[in-house]
Amino acid sequence: MTDDTEHELGKFSQSAALxxxxxxxxxxxxxxxxxxxxxxxxxxxxxTGREHPGDVKPEITDSMIELSTGICVDYADALGQLSSIxxxxxxxxxxxxILLSGGGTHPxxxxxxxxxxxxxxxxxxxxxxxYLAKQFTIFGQHVHIGCACPDEALWLLHAFNRYIxxxxxxxxxxxxxxxxxxxxxxxxxxxxxxxxxxxxxxxVLCWDDFAAYYRKMIATGVVKSMKDFxxxxxxxxxxxxxxxxxxxxxxxxxxxxxxxxxAQALARYLLEEKPVxxxxxxxLVYTFNRFQACRFGYEGRLVIPGGAEQHVxxxxxxxxxxxxxxxxxxLGSTEALNLLRTEVLQSRNGASEVRAAYAREGxxxxxxxxGCELWAGRCA
Amino acid sequence: MEQAVFxxxxxxxxxxxxLWIALAVVGAALAGEWVRHHLGxxxxxxYPVVGMxxxxxxxxxxxxxxxxxxxxxxxxxxxxxxLELGSRVDLGWLRHNRWLxxxxxxxxxxxxxxxxxxxxxxxxxxxPAVLLGAIGIASSPAVIMRVVAESKAQGxxxxxxxVLTALNTIYAVVTIHLATGGLHQRYSGDWVLAxxxxxxxxGAGLLVGKLLAEVISGVDRWLIRMRDEYASIVxxxxxxxxxxxxxxxxxxxxxxxxxAGLVLRNxxxxxxxxxxxxxxxxxxxxxxxxxxxxxxxxxxxxxTGGALALVLIGARSLAKLCGVLLLARVSGISWRQGLxxxxxxSPTAGPVMVAxxxxxxxxxxxxxxxxxxxxxxxxxxELAGPIIVALCLKWSGERRD
Numbered sequence: 001m002t003d004d005t006e007h008e009l010g011k012f013s014q015s016a017a018l019x020x021x022x023x024x025x026x027x028x029x030x031x032x033x034x035x036x037x038x039x040x041x042x043x044x045x046x047x048t049g050r051e052h053p054g055d056v057k058p059e060i061t062d063s064m065i066e067l068s069t070g071i072c073v074d075y076a077d078a079l080g081q082l083s084s085i086x087x088x089x090x091x092x093x094x095x096x097x098i099l100l101s102g103g104g105t106h107p108x109x110x111x112x113x114x115x116x117x118x119x120x121x122x123x124x125x126x127x128x129x130x131y132l133a134k135q136f137t138i139f140g141q142h143v144h145i146g147c148a149c150p151d152e153a154l155w156l157l158h159a160f161n162r163y164i165x166x167x168x169x170x171x172x173x174x175x176x177x178x179x180x181x182x183x184x185x186x187x188x189x190x191x192x193x194x195x196x197x198x199x200x201x202x203x204v205l206c207w208d209d210f211a212a213y214y215r216k217m218i219a220t221g222v223v224k225s226m227k228d229f230x231x232x233x234x235x236x237x238x239x240x241x242x243x244x245x246x247x248x249x250x251x252x253x254x255x256x257x258x259x260x261x262x263a264q265a266l267a268r269y270l271l272e273e274k275p276v277x278x279x280x281x282x283x284l285v286y287t288f289n290r291f292q293a294c295r296f297g298y299e300g301r302l303v304i305p306g307g308a309e310q311h312v313x314x315x316x317x318x319x320x321x322x323x324x325x326x327x328x329x330x331l332g333s334t335e336a337l338n339l340l341r342t343e344v345l346q347s348r349n350g351a352s353e354v355r356a357a358y359a360r361e362g363x364x365x366x367x368x369x370x371g372c373e374l375w376a377g378r379c380a
Numbered sequence: 381m382e383q384a385v386f387x388x389x390x391x392x393x394x395x396x397x398x399l400w401i402a403l404a405v406v407g408a409a410l411a412g413e414w415v416r417h418h419l420g421x422x423x424x425x426x427y428p429v430v431g432m433x434x435x436x437x438x439x440x441x442x443x444x445x446x447x448x449x450x451x452x453x454x455x456x457x458x459x460x461x462x463l464e465l466g467s468r469v470d471l472g473w474l475r476h477n478r479w480l481x482x483x484x485x486x487x488x489x490x491x492x493x494x495x496x497x498x499x500x501x502x503x504x505x506x507x508p509a510v511l512l513g514a515i516g517i518a519s520s521p522a523v524i525m526r527v528v529a530e531s532k533a534q535g536x537x538x539x540x541x542x543v544l545t546a547l548n549t550i551y552a553v554v555t556i557h558l559a560t561g562g563l564h565q566r567y568s569g570d571w572v573l574a575x576x577x578x579x580x581x582x583g584a585g586l587l588v589g590k591l592l593a594e595v596i597s598g599v600d601r602w603l604i605r606m607r608d609e610y611a612s613i614v615x616x617x618x619x620x621x622x623x624x625x626x627x628x629x630x631x632x633x634x635x636x637x638x639x640a641g642l643v644l645r646n647x648x649x650x651x652x653x654x655x656x657x658x659x660x661x662x663x664x665x666x667x668x669x670x671x672x673x674x675x676x677x678x679x680x681x682x683x684t685g686g687a688l689a690l691v692l693i694g695a696r697s698l699a700k701l702c703g704v705l706l707l708a709r710v711s712g713i714s715w716r717q718g719l720x721x722x723x724x725x726s727p728t729a730g731p732v733m734v735a736x737x738x739x740x741x742x743x744x745x746x747x748x749x750x751x752x753x754x755x756x757x758x759x760x761x762e763l764a765g766p767i768i769v770a771l772c773l774k775w776s777g778e779r780r781d
Binding site: 030031032033034037038039042045046092094095096097113115361363365366368369 | 468470472473476477480534535536539540543649650651653711712713714780
């Protein structure tokens with residue numbers, strides 16, 4: 001298996017600064033019992049040759065599917081692309097009598113019943129990670145942010161560490177795992193932490209140093225390519241972007257687009273105003289903050305790096321929204337920011353919606369059904 | 381003159397036939413496990429074979445003496461299976477995918493035409509040929525439900541298999557009753573009777589189905605979750621009451637139960653999932669069902685229909701296959717899936733056989749022409765059906781056991 005090792009880090013591609021790309025991993029749900037259904041091959045077959053922006057790809061187990069947009073410039077573009085891919089996908093799913101849903105976890109699927117998608121890379125991962133691979137039947141949103149040069153990408157990557165709890169709290173949509181309320185708002189990330197190469201990227205701010213780190217890791221034989229790093233944020237040299245990977249797939253495409261442009265406006269604020277200079281010590285509080293966001297969402301506490309000052313995550317998000325408002329305006333995402341702010345003020349995210357649905361309906365199957373309707377853009 | 385000791389049993393002791401039936405159930409269950417582990421075939425493959433052997437050994441009295449409660453057990457088992465099958469049909473899917481509905485009509489029509497044509501070619505009169513064609517429409521709900529459930533199959537082939545089976549069973553029952561209406565006309569010359577009979581069956585059948593569905597979903601809402609064991613007892617009771625009602629009203633169980641399931645699933649937009657424990661209640665009855673079906677098969681049944689039965693089976697299976705394949709790609713499945721789906725539809729239906737037998741009793745003239753061929757074809761498919769379905773599901777890659 002040494003032949004597929006990428007020994008050298010690829011060149012960092014040129015991409016328009018602050019351009020956006022969104023990837024969403026989706027749940028394929030059976031309309032018979034509302035459990036996950038291994039229908040990715042059927043759905044992919046029916047998707048071939050259909051006109052839509054972006055791309056649709058398989059994921060590690062065959063009850064998952066990933067959609068991705070092309071390069072987007074702003075909120076309207078991102079939402080437009082996401083909606084039209086969603087519509088094509090939902091139309092094909094309707095033909096097949098299956099359902100699609102957002103959300104970071106399926107509330108009651110059993111990981112042991114999932115099957116690995118039939119492709120060499122996924123079989124390799126399954127062999128390597130054993131049951132972890134099937135437990136990785138979790139669904140995330142990845143946001144790519146274009147960077148003009150590789151050093152800027154690394155700087156932005158580390159400057160973002162303070163805001164990771166924001167992205168987690170805003171997107172959190174995985175309170176239930178294997179039929180049980182975990183108490184977490186984003187239980188999905190707990191499954192990511194199980195992987196040996198998860199966590200944060202090493203603190204280097206210069207691309208040559210990063211390339212040197214990469215070569216050393218390749219030499220140890222631990223990794224074969226950038227794909228083997230499951231970091232919360234990782235550079236993506238082929239695209240010329242950094243990829244934010246902590247978000248759960250939200251329940252709707254609207255929310256997914258809003259979170260993406262929040263990150264975009266935040267990046268613009270960070271790059272243009274340089275309010276902070278990232279340093280290694282920022283990461284002293286990183287895992288604590290991340291845990292707080294996963295567990296308590298908006299109510300969690302966030303320790304501001306470089307001190308002992310604690311903020312409630314909700315207040316910190318609202319404060320940040322005020323700071324980035326002008327950047328959001330320039331990027332054309334004022335509407336998205338306002339919608340998102342309302343949600344924060346009402347303490348609403350995917351997790352709270354899922355819990356409210358369960359309290360209302362008393363049945364996880366019904367929660368899943370409503371989630372699917374919500375995702376399809378039909379009112380539940 | 382020796383005096384028998386009063387508390388000792390007679391010698392040799394006389395065993396009640398119940399004991400023999402129980403023995404047959406245990407034997408069938410064990411044979412089912414053996415078949416499963418050593419041949420990798422579905423358990424229900426073994427049940428009718430054991431039933432056939434038991435009947436051959438013990439003879440008719442076994443069934444004759446207990447026909448009443450055996451028929452009840454059979455009805456209950458079938459009722460549960462059909463209720464679940466009905467609840468698998470998502471009318472929303474048929475609305476979104478008209479091609480699926482069309483392919484259901486296609487395969488049913490083709491099967492009807494094939495069986496009708498073969499019977500006519502072989503010299504049957506029009507009426508029995510229509511009846512035989514109607515029987516040919518239905519795939520066996522019992523065989524297909526059980527094999528899909530046992531192999532935990534999930535995917536396009538298995539889901540469509542269930543939906544198409546539910547639909548073609550409905551078409552078949554309706555056609556049979558329309559044909560019965562036709563026979564009434566032919567045999568009694570009474571037009572009013574000929575029209576009102578099928579209308580009554582369909583209308584009242586729908587009504588009873590709707591009633592059962594309403595009560596079940598009412599109880600479901602009231603208890604919030606119809607998922608635990610105790611709720612299953614209520615559900616079983618409701619099914620029994622319905623069967624009582626159906627018998628009193630002289631309605632077909634098949635139609636009522638399928639309609640009830642359909643309404644349960646589609647009457648509300650809330651997620652309806654068939655209670656899991658209910659499956660195991662049904663499980664015991666299913667052994668009985670296939671055992672009893674097997675008991676009715678005689679070796680001579682397999683032979684009397686002979687070549688005609690084989691030709692019938694072949695034509696019907698080919699027709700179903702073509703009907704499905706024709707619209708496979710436009711309805712959203714691959715050619716391979718279409719092939720397997722078409723083949724898996726081939727098992728013939730027990731309940732429809734029962735309906736035909738009823739008609740045969742009403743009109744003894746048909747006994748000689750219709751029944752032997754139908755019984756023979758049904759018997760052959762009863763034995764081969766589970767294997768065909770199991771293999772199709774295996775090749776489709778949808779088995780998850």
